[in-house]
Amino acid sequence: xxxxxxxxxxxxxxxxxxxxxxxxxxxxxxxxxxxxxxxxxxxxxxxxxxxxxxxxxxxxxxxxxxxxxxxxxxxxxxxxxxxxxxxxxxxxxxxxxxxxxxxxxxxxxxxxxxxxxxxxxxxxxxxxxxxxxxxxxxxxxxxxxxxxxxxxxxxxxxxxxxxxxxxxxxxxxxxxxxxxxxxxxxxxxxxxxxxxxxxxxxxxxxxxxxxxxxxxxxxxxxxxxxxxxxxxxxxxxxxxxxxxxxxxxxxxxxxxxxxxxxxxxxxxxxxxxxxxxxxxxxxxxxxxxxxxxxxxxxxxxxxxxxxxxxxxx
Amino acid sequence: xxxxxxxxxxxxxxxxxxxxxxxxxxxxxxxxxxxxxxxxxxxxxxxxxxxxxxxxxxxxxxxxxxxxxxxxxxxxxxxxxxxxxxxxxxxxxxxxxxxx
Numbered sequence: 001x002x003x004x005x006x007x008x009x010x011x012x013x014x015x016x017x018x019x020x021x022x023x024x025x026x027x028x029x030x031x032x033x034x035x036x037x038x039x040x041x042x043x044x045x046x047x048x049x050x051x052x053x054x055x056x057x058x059x060x061x062x063x064x065x066x067x068x069x070x071x072x073x074x075x076x077x078x079x080x081x082x083x084x085x086x087x088x089x090x091x092x093x094x095x096x097x098x099x100x101x102x103x104x105x106x107x108x109x110x111x112x113x114x115x116x117x118x119x120x121x122x123x124x125x126x127x128x129x130x131x132x133x134x135x136x137x138x139x140x141x142x143x144x145x146x147x148x149x150x151x152x153x154x155x156x157x158x159x160x161x162x163x164x165x166x167x168x169x170x171x172x173x174x175x176x177x178x179x180x181x182x183x184x185x186x187x188x189x190x191x192x193x194x195x196x197x198x199x200x201x202x203x204x205x206x207x208x209x210x211x212x213x214x215x216x217x218x219x220x221x222x223x224x225x226x227x228x229x230x231x232x233x234x235x236x237x238x239x240x241x242x243x244x245x246x247x248x249x250x251x252x253x254x255x256x257x258x259x260x261x262x263x264x265x266x267x268x269x270x271x272x273x274x275x276x277x278x279x280x281x282x283x284x285x286x287x288x289x290x291x292x293x294x295x296x297x298x299x300x301x302x303x304x305x306x307x308x309x310x311x312x313x
Numbered sequence: 314x315x316x317x318x319x320x321x322x323x324x325x326x327x328x329x330x331x332x333x334x335x336x337x338x339x340x341x342x343x344x345x346x347x348x349x350x351x352x353x354x355x356x357x358x359x360x361x362x363x364x365x366x367x368x369x370x371x372x373x374x375x376x377x378x379x380x381x382x383x384x385x386x387x388x389x390x391x392x393x394x395x396x397x398x399x400x401x402x403x404x405x406x407x408x409x410x411x412x413x
Contacts, residue, residue: 088405095404098372105340106376197337198368204399 022263040245101196132164316342332362337369361392
């Protein structure tokens with residue numbers, strides 16, 4: 001059959017055609033390697049950029065966490081602890097002001113009772129003044145009845161009348177001052193009442209809001225840490241998967257070598273067939289054995305990226 | 314009447330029950346409760362019917378505490394719920410009174 005095929009210019013034509021095919025195959029393989037290398041290069045650059053961004057994010061989170069810890073170390077408590085302390089101090093201050101205001105109101109009520117007593121005393125003074133005037137009036141009648149003998153007594157009666165009038169004037173003045181004092185007490189009591197009466201709902205809502213913020217911060221922290229860890233793992237997986245370039249390169253290199261060897265052996269086979277002698281027949285046997293060696297699998301045995309990365313490199 | 318006062322001489326206890334808003338408008342009645350109480354009396358404040366407390370109410374409780382010489386065990390505040398309970402909690406009154 002070989003003798004039949006190895007005739008005329010057909011073999012030479014076939015040989016040239018095969019050369020062209022092998023050259024084309026080598027070119028295709030080189031282009032495939034270039035395309036894979038370029039694509040993998042871009043993908044790796046993207047993943048490294050993403051890895052850098054995630055690392056920056058992780059460092060930012062770590063710095064926030066460190067700052068919070070340092071703040072807690074410096075002040076004995078964290079940001080939420082400081083806020084909670086401020087709120088507690090505010091409430092304590094409100095309660096202290098209310099308690100003191102209520103004590104002031106208590107004292108004012110006692111003072112008010114004393115002022116009521118003064119008012120009652122002024123009524124007594126008025127009564128005394130009225131009685132003194134009445135005595136002075138009677139004394140004047142008696143002095144007129146006594147004639148010249150009652151002149152001296154008349155002076156005393158006039159003096160009693162004057163003192164009664166002065167007492168009444170003084171009593172009136174005290175009443176006016178008491179009225180002003182009562183008015184002032186009312187104003188102080190009103191101010192103290194305003195100081196004592198503070199709505200506590202804002203403090204309750206702030207406390208509730210603070211607890212809510214703490215709870216949500218914990219949730220966000222947990223979610224962020226989980227997300228960052230997951231992204232980091234995914235990037236590591238993706239980067240590892242990018243190692244298929246090396247696998248492909250090895251495969252392509254192996255194919256390329258095989259194609260070159262196949263081309264060489266094909267040429268030699270054609271030459272052996274053309275010689276049509278004993279030496280040519282021996283050469284064909286050698287070529288057949290070399291071709292069977294070329295049929296052996298290449299260095300890369302893996303069919304996916306899930307295993308074998310260590311033996312690959 | 315938002316404030317009801319019930320003296321229980323057999324147990325040396327004055328029970329003060331507050332309904333609705335516990336604020337400064339209760340002051341006069343509240344003051345009567347502890348002003349008329351015998352020396353050495355214990356107080357129990359029932360807030361089961363109270364719906365609102367402000368800081369003036371807290372101030373009145375502090376006055377009552379002063380009245381009993383600051384003894385935590387002599388003033389018991391019971392059945393606070395809703396806003397009054399929150400007010401007592403935020404004011405940390407559990408350290409100053411017996412809350413139950």
